[in-house]
Amino acid sequence: MGDKGCLKLSDNYKKDRSIAIHQSLKIAGIYFILGCLWIVSSDKIVETAFSDTSVIIIVSMVKGWAYVLVTSILFFYLIFKAMYGIVVGKAKIQEMNQVLKEKERLLNESQKVAQLCSYAMDLKSRMWEGSQQIYEILGNDETCSHTLKEFFNIVHPDYRKEMIKYHRKMIKEKKCFEYEYKINRISDGAERWIQSFGNVELDNEGNPVRLIGTMQDITKRKKAEEEIIYLSYHDKLTGLNNRRYYEERIKALDTKKNLPISIIIGDVNGLKLINDAFGHEKGDELLQKAATAIISACRKGDIISRWGGDEFVILLPHTDAEEVLKIIQKIKVHYSKEYVSALKISMSFGWDVKTKCEENIYKVLKNAEDMMYKHKIVENEAMRSNAINTIIRTLHEKNPREEAHSKRVSEISQSIGKAMKLSDTEIRKLKTIGLLHDIGKIAIEEGILNKPGDLSEDEKKQIRRHPDIGYRILSTSMEMVELAECVLAHHERWDGKGYPKGLKGISIPKEARIIALADSFDAMISERPYRKSLSKEEILTEIKENAGKQFDPEITRLFIEEVIPTLII
Numbered sequence: 388m389g390d391k392g393c394l395k396l397s398d399n400y401k402k403d404r405s406i407a408i409h410q411s412l413k414i415a416g417i418y419f420i421l422g423c424l425w426i427v428s429s430d431k432i433v434e435t436a437f438s439d440t441s442v443i444i445i446v447s448m449v450k451g452w453a454y455v456l457v458t459s460i461l462f463f464y465l466i467f468k469a470m471y472g473i474v475v476g477k478a479k480i481q482e483m484n485q486v487l488k489e490k491e492r493l494l495n496e497s498q499k500v501a502q503l504c505s506y507a508m509d510l511k512s513r514m515w516e517g518s519q520q521i522y523e524i525l526g527n528d529e530t531c532s533h534t535l536k537e538f539f540n541i542v543h544p545d546y547r548k549e550m551i552k553y554h555r556k557m558i559k560e561k562k563c564f565e566y567e568y569k570i571n572r573i574s575d576g577a578e579r580w581i582q583s584f585g586n587v588e589l590d591n592e593g594n595p596v597r598l599i600g601t602m603q604d605i606t607k608r609k610k611a612e613e614e615i616i617y618l619s620y621h622d623k624l625t626g627l628n629n630r631r632y633y634e635e636r637i638k639a640l641d642t643k644k645n646l647p648i649s650i651i652i653g654d655v656n657g658l659k660l661i662n663d664a665f666g667h668e669k670g671d672e673l674l675q676k677a678a679t680a681i682i683s684a685c686r687k688g689d690i691i692s693r694w695g696g697d698e699f700v701i702l703l704p705h706t707d708a709e710e711v712l713k714i715i716q717k718i719k720v721h722y723s724k725e726y727v728s729a730l731k732i733s734m735s736f737g738w739d740v741k742t743k744c745e746e747n748i749y750k751v752l753k754n755a756e757d758m759m760y761k762h763k764i765v766e767n768e769a770m771r772s773n774a775i776n777t778i779i780r781t782l783h784e785k786n787p788r789e790e791a792h793s794k795r796v797s798e799i800s801q802s803i804g805k806a807m808k809l810s811d812t813e814i815r816k817l818k819t820i821g822l823l824h825d826i827g828k829i830a831i832e833e834g835i836l837n838k839p840g841d842l843s844e845d846e847k848k849q850i851r852r853h854p855d856i857g858y859r860i861l862s863t864s865m866e867m868v869e870l871a872e873c874v875l876a877h878h879e880r881w882d883g884k885g886y887p888k889g890l891k892g893i894s895i896p897k898e899a900r901i902i903a904l905a906d907s908f909d910a911m912i913s914e915r916p917y918r919k920s921l922s923k924e925e926i927l928t929e930i931k932e933n934a935g936k937q938f939d940p941e942i943t944r945l946f947i948e949e950v951i952p953t954l955i956i
Contacts, residue, residue, distance in 0.1 A: 417461070502604035508535060510558065510595055517602075524581070524604050526572030543569035543578065558595050561587045567605070580609040622693040624671055625678035633692035633700055640690070641741075641748045645704035648741045649711045650752050652759045653681065653718070656733040656770040658697040663859040664778050664829050665728045676725045676732055684717030700752075711738050730777050733770040735763035771864040778860060779822070782829045786836055789825060792909055797821025799905035799950070800898075803942065806949040807901075817898055820873045824902050827857030827874070854878050855887050873898040877906060880937045900939040904930075904946055907937070927951070 504524055506517035513535040522528050525541055542550055546568040557564045563586045570579050585600020620632040628636075640648060655677045662670035674697065681691055681699055690702040703711065715736050722732040737759025741751045783790035800821040804814040828836060831853055835846050842850065854875050861871035876890060876899035883891030885903075895903075911921045911929060921929065927947065934943035 421461075503601055504603075505601050506599075508598040510597060521602065524579070524602060525570065526574035526577075531573070541570045541573060543571055545569065558587055558598070561589065561593075561595055563587075564600070578606075579604055580606045625675055625693050627678055627682075627699070628690065628692040630692060630694055633690065633694065633702070636690050636692075637702060637748060637752075640702055640704055643744050646742060646744070647705065647707050648748065648751070649703040649706040649708070649738060650741075650748075650755045651701040651703065651711060651715060651736060651738045652694070652752075652755045653677070653699045653701070654735045654759055654763055655697040655699075656735060656763065656767045657730070657774050657863070660771060660774050660860055660863045661727060661730065663856055663863075664774075666830065669728050673727045673732065676727065677722060677734060680718050680722035680725065680732070680734075683721050684714050686714075689714075706740075707742075708738075708740050711740065729781050730774050731770075733766060735759055735766045737762060768865060772866065775823075775826070775860065775864060775867065778829050779826060782826065785833055786828075789828060789836070792913065793822050793825055795909045795913075796824060796902065796905045799908060799954070800901050802950045802953065803901050803905060803946055806945045807942070813898075816870070817901060820870055820877075820898055820902055821905065823857070823861065823867075823870060824874050824877050824906065825853060825857070826860055827853030827855065829860075830856045851878070851886050872896055873902065875899075877902040879903070881939055882936045885937075895939075900942055904938050904942055907933075908946075 502520070502524060504518045504521035506515055506521055508515035514533050515535065515538065516533060522531075525531075525538075531537070539547055539551060550566065550568050553564075553566055564583070566583045568581055568583075570581055571577070572579055582603050582605045583600055585598055587595045588597040588599050590596045620628060622629045655673060658670055658673060661673050674693075677699065678691075678693070681701065685691055685701060685703075688704060689706075692700050692702075694700040701714075703714070706714075715738065718734070718736075722734060725732045737755045737757065739751045739754035739758070741748055783793075797818050798821070800817040801814050804817045809817070831849055835842065835849055838846065854877060858871045858875035861867040861874055873896045875887070876895050879885035879888065879890040879895045879899060880903075881892060881895070881900070883889050885895075908926070908930070911926045914920050930938065930943060930947060934940045
């Protein structure tokens with residue numbers, strides 16, 4: 388806008404010139420009148436005022452000087468007053484100009500921050516002008532064409548025709564307007580969202596003469612709105628549609644023209660186990676790979692949604708049972724090639740087809756869900772058993788010392804079991820628990836497990852998590868629920884000062900008490916990064932001192948008397 392908001396120099400000059408002429412004529416008139424009056428009346432005034440001839444002669448000699456002195460004083464006053472008025476007027480104008488400039492600067496800055504501009508368009512000439520920010524928004528400069536036609540060329544093609552139509556309607560109806568549209572910036576071709584507000588200005592006869600309004604770049608706001616809408620209908624993790632979207636679409640699809648309508652429900656097996664064993668990041672990876680497998684097998688018109696934590700639902704219009712089976716097979720082929728932390732991906736599926744209008748679509752969904760759960764009972768258990776074996780193998784590959792330790796604990800535990808005259812079944816159980824007792828360490832950082840020095844308090848807390856993690860991993864399998872309880876308790880103490888539950892005495896499972904003693908004994912005879920192994924005497928002293936404290940006293944007695952003599956230390 389430049390200096391358009393300020394008073395122009397030429398206007399100031401004309402005003403000053405007019406004031407100067409007026410004041411000059413005023414002073415000249417006063418001087419002329421005083422001069423005439425003085426000439427006509429000065430002698431009479433002197434003769435009337437003085438009777439002495441000598442005084443009259445003297446006064447006559449100085450009266451001219453008196454006239455000059457008086458008029459000079461008078462002229463000084465009049466000129467000073469006139470000039471002072473001009474100076475003060477100029478100062479006020481300059482002050483007003485400064486205020487106007489500052490207001491314009493603030494307006495420009497605020498428009499810049501808000502990505503907002505003001506504009507006016509003459510409807511007769513079809514030319515527009517605007518504030519400085521309009522060029523930033525449109526991506527051009529003041530040298531560009533200011534015609535309405537060129538402006539419409541900036542409007543995105545998808546919105547141009549509709550905007551021209553709206554523009555004509557707005558002028559015809561002489562109403563305030565609000566419109567959102569896209570443009571392609573001239574400087575870089577970037578798509579930007581614009582919001583316009585304005586009004587039609589009328590002449591004295593009510594005819595439209597100008598459009599006056601504002602334009603604002605609302606691209607950031609529109610993108611935020613689009614993201615909110617996207618997230619309201621999409622699952623953030625997988626990028627698939629979410630349950631809300633599915634619930635809306637199933638109603639819309641449930642029409643005769645879409646028959647037959649098929650529904651597939653898929654459930655990812657072992658998600659909780661993966662989360663417990665390897666962390667939620669790996670669990671997320673499992674879900675993402677499952678989603679990718681489903682997408683790869685489905686067709687363009689199929690609607691895939693993440694229905695719940697580990698469940699997916701697929702709506703398939705115009706799809707019969709034969710086609711459903713083909714799609715499920717494609718999904719299985721795809722995910723059979725995928726692994727997460729050495730674990731093979733597994734999914735259980737159920738499906739049903741609506742072939743008649745009178746069938747309830749939600750009953751079809753329920754049938755698909757029921758079928759999926761039947762398959763899951765069988766498939767999930769097999770997957771979990773394989774997963775546990777894989778976890779053990781992965782732990783031992785990462786840390787061979789843990790493998791050797793677990794085998795020794797298993798053997799020592801069996802020896803204790805025999806000394807206690809337990810049954811073969813109970814001894815086999817001890818063997819398995821001994822091999823699995825540290826399975827929870829799969830979730831502990833390798834650096835903590837192999838740290839040569841003392842552990843920090845936080846690192847100790849991490850280590851103490853492994854019985855609970857082991858329990859959660861094993862308890863996912865029905866076969867190992869009983870073993871899981873023993874793994875959970877293998878760091879409990881006879882005196883109740885152990886973890887994680889602080890169990891005491893015989894409330895600790897018998898197998899866990901045996902594993903606790905075997906585990907501690909193996910730790911004593913083994914070299915660790917932070918210490919050497921203990922001598923036989925040191926080991927016996929340590930075990931005896933902790934009988935009735937850390938260890939079951941009766942099991943400890945049998946271990947010292949019958950088991951240790953048979954072991955090579």
